[in-house]
Amino acid sequence: MELSVIGRGIFEEEIVSGSRREERAVKALGDMFKEVADWVKTFDTPVVSWVEEECLIEANERVFKCSILPPGVDFEVEGRLVTNIRQALLVEEPVLLLGVRGWGLILNRVLQRVSDGRLKAVIIYDPLSDSYKREVVSGSSGLSLHTGSPFPIPVVSVRKSDVRDLLQTASGCRIRIYGRARLVRDAIGRTLVAGVNGRGELEVHASAHHDHWFNGVYDDLIGLEALLGLARRLRDAGNTVNVTIISFTAREFGSPILPSWYWSWGSRFFTETLESKGHIDKVVANITIDNLTGSTLRASYHPFLFKCVKEVKGAGVVDEGLRFLPYLDSYSYLHRGVPSVALHNQPEHLMRGHLDHQEGSHFENTVVNLVDVSMRLVSCLSKLEDYDLEPVSNMLTSYAESEARYLAGKIILMLNSVKGFRRRASVLQEFSPTIISYQPKLEINYGLLEDLNTILKAIEAIERNNYGGFLVEDLDDGPLIDVYVDEYTRDTIARVLREVFKHRVRLHLTKSNNIVARILGVEV
Numbered sequence: 001m002e003l004s005v006i007g008r009g010i011f012e013e014e015i016v017s018g019s020r021r022e023e024r025a026v027k028a029l030g031d032m033f034k035e036v037a038d039w040v041k042t043f044d045t046p047v048v049s050w051v052e053e054e055c056l057i058e059a060n061e062r063v064f065k066c067s068i069l070p071p072g073v074d075f076e077v078e079g080r081l082v083t084n085i086r087q088a089l090l091v092e093e094p095v096l097l098l099g100v101r102g103w104g105l106i107l108n109r110v111l112q113r114v115s116d117g118r119l120k121a122v123i124i125y126d127p128l129s130d131s132y133k134r135e136v137v138s139g140s141s142g143l144s145l146h147t148g149s150p151f152p153i154p155v156v157s158v159r160k161s162d163v164r165d166l167l168q169t170a171s172g173c174r175i176r177i178y179g180r181a182r183l184v185r186d187a188i189g190r191t192l193v194a195g196v197n198g199r200g201e202l203e204v205h206a207s208a209h210h211d212h213w214f215n216g217v218y219d220d221l222i223g224l225e226a227l228l229g230l231a232r233r234l235r236d237a238g239n240t241v242n243v244t245i246i247s248f249t250a251r252e253f254g255s256p257i258l259p260s261w262y263w264s265w266g267s268r269f270f271t272e273t274l275e276s277k278g279h280i281d282k283v284v285a286n287i288t289i290d291n292l293t294g295s296t297l298r299a300s301y302h303p304f305l306f307k308c309v310k311e312v313k314g315a316g317v318v319d320e321g322l323r324f325l326p327y328l329d330s331y332s333y334l335h336r337g338v339p340s341v342a343l344h345n346q347p348e349h350l351m352r353g354h355l356d357h358q359e360g361s362h363f364e365n366t367v368v369n370l371v372d373v374s375m376r377l378v379s380c381l382s383k384l385e386d387y388d389l390e391p392v393s394n395m396l397t398s399y400a401e402s403e404a405r406y407l408a409g410k411i412i413l414m415l416n417s418v419k420g421f422r423r424r425a426s427v428l429q430e431f432s433p434t435i436i437s438y439q440p441k442l443e444i445n446y447g448l449l450e451d452l453n454t455i456l457k458a459i460e461a462i463e464r465n466n467y468g469g470f471l472v473e474d475l476d477d478g479p480l481i482d483v484y485v486d487e488y489t490r491d492t493i494a495r496v497l498r499e500v501f502k503h504r505v506r507l508h509l510t511k512s513n514n515i516v517a518r519i520l521g522v523e524v
Contacts, residue, residue, distance in 0.1 A: 004032055005224045006217055006363055014134075017211045017254035017266065018049030018187030025210055026190045029224065029247060036231040037194035037245065045269050047189035047254035053180040055156055057123070059170040066123070066156040067132040067356075068181045070253055075154045075179050079120040081170040093120045095175060097163070099127035103353040104135035104262070105143075109442055111151060112141055121154045121177050125163050131357035133157040134213035136253050140260035142473065143436050143444070145268070148260035154179060185256070189249030191266055196234040198242040202421070204381050205244045205338075206230055206287040206374060207329055209251035209266065214356040219349065220251070222363055222370070223289035229371035234378065241284065241382040246270070248329055251290075252354075267332035275336050281422045285381050286340040287374055288330035291349040292366060297373070298346065300324045302339035303395060303448065304387035304425065308380035309341055312373045317343075322447040326434055334446060337422070337429040339387070341377060343370060387424050389415050395448055404452055404505045410512050411448075417519060430511055434475040440468055449508070451480060455501045462494050 005011045008028070015022050026042060033040045048071075055066040059081075079093035088094035096119050100107050111122060126133055134157070139149040156177060158166065192210070208223025215221075227245050234243055250266030274280040285305060298318040301309045302325075313319055325331050327350070330340035392415065396408035414427050434446045435454045440461075445454070451474055458470050462485050472481040481500070483493050 003225055003364065003367070004228055005029070006221050011210070011221055011224075012215045012217070014214055015211050015216065016049055016051070017045075017189035017250040017252075018047040018184060019051070022190060022211060022249065026192050026247070029192055029210060030194075032228060033192070033194040033231060033245070036228065036235055038197045040192070040194045043191040043193050043270060043273075045189040045191055045249050045254070045266050046256055047187050047250050047265065048256045048258065049184035049187040049189075050253060051182050051184060053182075055179045055181075056177070057156070057158070057166065058176040058178070059166060060173050062165075062169045064158060064162050064166055066158050066177070066179075067134060068179045069124075069133070069135055069137045069155040069157060070181075071136065071150050071183055071258060072154055072156075072179065073181050073183060075121075076176070077120045077154060078174050078176045081123075081167065081175055083167070085114055085116070088116070088118060093174075094118060095121045095123060095177065097123045097125075097167070100124045100133075101126060101128055101351065101353070103350050104137070105442060106350070107133075107135050107353070108138050111137060111155065115152070119153055121156070123177070124155065124157050125160050126157075126353070126355060127160065129355055129357050130160045131355035132159060132214070134354045134356070136262045138260045138262065142438070143261045143475070144259055145261045145475070146257065146259060148258045148262065150258060189254055189266055191249045191270055192247040194231065194245045196231055196243045196245065198234075198238075198240045198382070200241060201282055202284050203242045203244050203282050204285050204287065204378055205246060205283055205333070206289070206378070207246040207248060207267065208289045209248040209329065211249055211252055211254070211266070213252055213354040217363070218291065218293040219354065220290045220292070222292045222366055225363070225367045226289050226370035226374060229367060230374045230378070233371060233375045237375070237379075239382075240378055243378055251329060263327070264329050264332055267329040268335070271332045271336045271338070280336055280338060283333070283338050284384065284421050286330060286333040286338055287377055288328050288333075288340060288342040289344070289370060289374065290328050290342065291344045291346050292370075293348040293352055294345050295366065296345045296348070297366070297369060298324075298344055299341055300328075300330070300344065300346075301341035302334060303391040304339040304428070305341050305381075306391040307388050308377050308384075311380050312376050315369065315373055315376070317373060322445070326444040326446050331446065334429070334432070337425045339425055343373060384421075386419060387421060389424075392428065392448065399449070399452070402456075403502050404449065404508075407449075407505055407508050407512065410509070414512065414515060414519070427515060430515060431508060433477070435472060435480065436475060437472045439471040440466070451504050452501060454480065455497055455504065459494055459497050459501075462490055462497070465490070
């Protein structure tokens with residue numbers, strides 16, 4: 001298979017949302033889609049762009065190249081290099097050197113733990129790869145779609161191969177870190193939208209993104225190749241639903257308010273605009289292709305799409321259920337009540353993060369597999385007359401012996417009482433919160449009654465004598481669990497969480513009563 005995007009210089013250079021390079025890349029991508037799609041246009045998105053110009057570390061007359069982590073801006077700091085917090089307490093103006101593996105949220109949690117107000121800067125490196133890292137760093141302790149703050153001190157990365165020399169050179173002397181970078185306000189990011197016309201009025205959206213850190217092969221040039229291949233297949237196939245193909249801007253960075261939930265701004269703005277214009281009612285489902293690090297292909301999906309995902313599981317696709325959806329552009333659709341399936345290898349990406357080192361060089365097989373799986377999903381979605389409720393019923397059976405059994409039955413009754421894609425999806429979305437766990441493990445989960453599921457898991461863990469902190473919040477409603485468990489408090493906290501579970505059930509029941517009233521046209 002001939003590749004159209006991977007290997008072309010304009011795409012393999014770093015592309016930041018709102019930059020001139022993005023403008024040129026989107027034009028080139030648009031020209032490619034004009035050959036295979038029925039129509040092509042761009043969608044403008046307000047963004048803040050970011051430009052890195054230079055990053056240097058000077059130590060004893062030697063100079064080491066570094067890479068600034070966004071959204072860092074111009075800085076010049078001096079200090080003494082240390083390798084742990086204990087050393088930092090013993091010197092004036094410490095600069096911490098830290099080996100960190102993983103993506104942005106992992107790095108941010110580490111930075112939150114080591115930042116004590118005395119550090120002048122942090123230098124990071126990947127302990128398993130001789131690469132620079134590029135992650136968005138935040139000074140906020142929690143995740144929010146609506147607020148955030150840059151990290152209070154400069155954070156830069158160096159290659160692993162430079163670490164030993166840097167430590168030896170900096171021994172006994174001060175180092176200087178110099179960086180030039182800037183934020184560009186009031187910039188315009190460009191999302192590319194192309195369409196392959198089918199039958200009827202309904203649409204399936206298939207999406208990837210073109211903005212990326214470093215060369216972006218895995219994140220997400222492979223996705224762009226797959227979208228081009230899908231468009232070619234659709235053009236030749238016919239008799240499918242209308243398919244809108246989208247390459248988003250601002251997947252990695254770009255929200256003007258710099259929120260701590262820094263990813264997927266481009267798709268959030270796009271879906272918000274669709275909803276405001278009433279157009280999102282036509283969207284049956286979204287297929288997101290992203291983060292294809294490694295050779296494994298995984299599918300995460302909304303339960304309404306289980307039937308279609310089941311058809312592609314034989315193609316070597318790993319079934320991940322609802323896991324990992326909040327980390328991808330698929331979540332922007334879910335947040336607006338549109339079921340989504342994501343094709344990805346997110347676990348490996350979370351462990352690897354964004355590195356300038358490209359592992360592997362043969363991507364054709366991955367692209368061919370993605371095109372085939374995407375085409376089979378589109379074909380299945382084209383045959384849907386309504387969403388299948390059986391997977392949802394199966395999920396709710398786990399509450400049959402709990403205080404939520406009446407709620408579970410009521411949700412099924414409501415779903416059976418409404419017809420049509422949009423109405424069923426909207427009902428289920430009302431009971432599908434996004435839950436962020438900070439302790440004991442950092443993870444983001446989305447799904448049907450996920451708040452109740454999380455509380456039950458916490459109770460089970462406590463009853464197994466898993467002691468320590470449990471810090472969990474609902475993205476929309478705030479704190480859910482904030483306790484510290486030890487042998488003394490174990491039984492009390494377990495009982496308290498059972499009451500919290502009952503309280504959340506009552507809140508959902510109140511919500512269900514309001515939904516039933518709306519369905520019946522009764523004023524509450």
